Amino acid sequence: MFHWLEKNPFFFAVGVFVVIAYAGIIEILPNFAERARPVKGLKPYTVLELAGKEVYKKDNCIACHSQLIRPFKSETDRYGQYSLSGEYAYDRPFLWGSKRTGPDLHRVGNYRTPDWHANHMWDPKSVVPESIMPAYKHQFTNLADLETAYAEAVTVKKVFNTPYGKEIAPGKAAFEKYKKDILLPEALKIAKAMKRDDLVKMVEQGKVPEIVALVAYLERLK
Amino acid sequence: MQSNATLEYDYSIVKLFIWTAVIFGFVGMLIGVLIAAQLAFPDLNYLLGEYGTFSRLRPLHTNVVVYGFTLSGIWASFYYSGQRVLKVSINESGFLKALTKLHFLLYLVIAALMVLSLLMGITANKEYAQMEWPLDVIVVLTWVIFGIIMFGLIGLRREKTLYISMWYYIAFFLGVAMLYLFNNMEVPTKFFSGGLGAWYHSVSMYAGTNDALVQWWWGHNAVAFVFTVPIIAMIYYFLPKESGQAVYSYKLSLLSFWGLMFVYLWAGGHHLVWSTVPDWMQTMGSVFSVVLILPSWGSAINMLLTMKGEWNQLTENPLIKFMVLASTFYMLSTLEGPIQSVKSVNAIAHFTDWIPGHVHDGVLGWVAFMVFAALMHMAPRVFKREIYSKSLLEAQFWIQTIAVVLYFTSMWIAGITQGMMWRAVDEYGNLVYSFIDTVSVLHPYYAIRAFGGLLYLIGVLMFAWNIFKTATAGRRLEQEPRYRSPMA
Amino acid sequence: MNGMIVKALVMAGVLIVATFVVVKQMNIDLSDPVNMITFLGAIAIAVLAFGVSAKYMQQMKTDTATGELAEDNWDGIGEYKNELPAGWSWSYVGTLIWAIWYFLWGYPLNEYSQIGEYNEEVKAYNAKFEKKHKNADQKTLKAMGESIFLVQCAPCHGDTGDGLSGKAHDLTKRMSKAQVLGVIKNGSHYFKYPMGAMPPNLVQGKDAEEVAAYVAGGMKGDAPKAWTTCAGCHGQDGTGNGGQAPNLKAFDDTLIHNVLTMGKKGSIGQMPSFVNRFTPVQEKALAEFIKTLSSGK
Ligand code: HEM
Ligand code: HEM
Ligand SMILES: [Ca+2]
Ligand SMILES: [Ca+2]
């Protein structure tokens, strides 16, 4: 039979396809419905947090940091409660990572503070002298892309029914209103907690530096 | 029908992919050396401002070596050996020939955009699938073109039965096509938000655990269908061809191929052990990973047995050296991987440097060695010149072998040590080591790895020089060599 | 055994011994099941991969190619109709049977759950830990506290507890003058002491300065006049009136417990709470360790 396949490329290709597709169908599809349910009380990311998640993606923190606490005592002692599937229900994409050059961050919001992050991201060695993490000073001057983050919120609300309220709606006007009423005050609170006057001043002028959004995101990881 | 004697194979597209393989190989591994050095000496993060941090450069390294270097090498080999084992020339169809040109052109466009977007930090942030949707569209188009060319050539073939290499090339095409499509299902945000934000930005169709499942279904099989399947296609052609030996056993080829196809997809769960995907999937991932040792070793053993009794070829021909060592490194990584898939071992190995160690056993010892050997075997045939320097090739082999050994021993020790330190408890049952303790202890191993990487890169430079001189200054050949490649 | 295989095994041995030496230097307990299985796995990788490939390399030296050639030939490449290597086939059949058994029988009947395993393990462990160390002596507690401190607290307070030049509380002292002034000015209502909240601006100006200097100085010598305002709640000696209000003279268990469970917002900044992260014994151990930091013991 195999030798016949080797003479008939079409059927050969079909054979290969069936054999490789088979595992995917059995392994992946059945669990799709079940694994997307949020844990009770889980709120979708605010737009500021989404903007921070974009910074996390842009500077590719996933290269060194995981967001997945495995159910071992050694991990729960170090990082806190092990991770649950439902906690990731709004994570598009998932950011588990596959390498811990630095520590896990899934619950870093529990045991670090905005001003600690401010010091650490500006110069990691100032708080952890032997750190090999790069300093991310450019995040203190680059502005976060709030509009794209807002576009993401609108999209996931529309396409995936992510439970946002009326404040998330398509169009420029809705975005400007959200920015003024909700986003900037949220950012100002973070900037103040980071204890850096330059950041506070920028936010007061309506500009949100990347670091403020990033810290909002890191604070949310609990 | 043309007779064999007058069949002129068309190597123009082969030459183009040889050059991109050399260039991307050098660039990708230069970045590899830089990021390796950054972990040992963090001050090197600040050479290029925000574009030069470890985190921005790491995906650039992986993408350039995987999609630049490796894919170029695969395509050069496919366009070369595909014509020959099917006994059909690209010249025979103007349409296919035009498509090969388009294939290369689109490939360059993707490569340029990929480098640019990754440097700018535009990324979907899934490993080995960082490209945003506009790039995905060009990738899919290119893949379709490649498929048309491959099946077009198969349609025109004179050799009725497909050679083993072609089995693997077909699987390469289908596997990547299926997985890439599913893993890159993304929703562009500009279109759904009333025209807000960046046009290239998208969100994944899947969330959380589901996204992880699809991603590692892809990620694992990107390894399978880019680093394994087409590389086996290469060794099945180039080793028998260079040595003049017949393949040891058809049966072994057959069972290894279909076994690999069936088992590989199941094993993806080994990237998600101890995560929040269901226990049974993790377990199946581990179990099938162990089964996977056999079809993997089957191909390697088949190749090693093909060289039975040919010790003198091994000592005299550096190309044979590269390919034999590639088989053994393939055996090493396909035993190491399955053992790292065992739940208890993965509890230590996952997240540590033992994984990049395993990765580079495969990519440096197996993938890149095979690409070097294939390119060097093709060079005298496509440029119609003798290989420029045998001693340079010989030196490259030994330098790079030492480099791989340094890389994998240092990461093996680093990973096992770090994994065990994370779990270590003192007499009171409290964690002994703060996280930074487990980082500081790695410094010497990071330095050794960077040094090993530098050696490997020097080997790549020697190789690039050798290819360049072969193409431009090697002694001209009157006749195409049948088996062993002539070298000065 | 022939030369090639011996050489390969020696190489494997060197790698394994090197790994062993490094791991042992870090005081890793290899009798822990996970560590042991991993180490055995590593040995298996090195021995089998090096050994088996050496066997085939050896055959290049000693064996010769034989067999019946198949009729097909591609670009000069032929193919033998040789049988499968026996060891390979049997291992293949063996692993396949094992996998199918596991899939249909072994796994479903075991109903393994990783979370279940975790929960049982931790529960058993915690019970044992609390029992064993319930009456631990001070020295044990201090050592235990130090080990927790270095893992959990050092990123903010520094390895030595000095607060990293003002980034967090300097634990080698009770409080700085600026911190006390901050509390006097803003009051404090963070913890749930019986006295409740401390109102702001109880004393002002020079009085405040004097009191703050007195508290920060460790309450040595004569108390300033304004101290009487404070003594009402914190006690004449500043130790907190038997737990009615915080002890200002030295760290004590109540304060540490409060900080760990409620966190702290002060003039330096914010400390997150570590609620539910430590067992009662671990909390006591941390307190013991922090007390020694400031007392110089
Ligand atoms: C000079 C040679 C090379 C050096 C020095 C090098 C160095 C590195 C470094 C330092 C990392 C990051 C590891 C970490 O995050 O801890 C890495 C990752 C990676 N490299 Fe290389 N590399 C080299 C060649 C290659 C080649 C030729 C390939 C592929 C053909 C390759 C494929 C990869 C892949 C797939 C990863 C990601 C591994 C993972 O995520 O676990 N590398 N490399
Ligand atoms: C029998 C075959 C193999 C098995 C069962 C296997 C198994 C594994 C396992 C368990 C991991 C680590 C997952 C984790 O804990 O993070 C891994 C990672 C990896 N392996 Fe393999 N491996 C095999 C062969 C190979 C080969 C031949 C190559 C390359 C030539 C390769 C390349 C990789 C890469 C690139 C990764 C890193 C994925 C990431 O970014 O996290 N593997 N493999
Ligand atoms: Ca990875
Ligand atoms: Ca994509």
Ligand SMILES: [Cu+2]
């Ligand atoms: Cu895999």
